[in-house]
Amino acid sequence: MALTKFTRSSLESRNTLRDAVIIIDNIVYDVTEFLEEHPGGAEILLDNAGKDASQCFHDVGHSDTAFEWREKFKIGEVVDEDKWEVKPREAYAVQEHDELTLASLLSVWGPPLVMAGISALLYMYLFQ
Template identity: 40%
Template sequence: MSETKKYSLAEVKAHNDNNSSWVVINNNVYDVTPFLNEHPGGEEVLLEQAGRDASDPFEDVGHSSDARELMAKYKIGELVESERKQVKEKIPDWSSGNETATTDSTLKSWVIPIILAIIATIVYRFYFLS
């Protein structure tokens, strides 16, 4: 088994144009030069991040699992240990808000109709059965 090549941020920084474009994503180094013309967002998106740590912009876009699998093809190594950053695990948030908002919404969807039904029953009994 071959050992993974280690690169410093200074080495990555030297590859920042359309002739040689490297990016760091979650401590892995990728040579995205052959992917520039294929990137769905256009080559400008990759060139803007070339030679830098693009972890946050990459995660902010919300790339698909297919895009993440495709990345393996372009991986050329990893950052040296001394320059690594802690990788934040991204868990997709599929709801429109947090769990409290979901609970509040569910509560409102049951409580408000019940209260309106009770009020309607009281009004009906008071006006029509008296």
């Protein structure tokens, strides 16, 4: 059966507790019944309701379970003219790896290393 088609603008106002839809990868999901069940909370879904939530959905790194669950809420897709490029799931995961920079490593390991250095110097100064 062909999926119902929606323009993005026709979905913009569907962002309330009584009627909440989100778009992920050009597919439209009615998450009204899911708001209270969502493990990530209702608020984040409502903040993204009526809009494209692809980036947020993928950035969270949702599990396979989440991918299965979302199928239950599918109500259609966006019209061809409003379709956006769909990035493969791996593309989001790769981005996260790219963010492992020297700065992010130092922000974690920097303070303990500095403390260890100071302790070693103090030890040498006091006991040698």
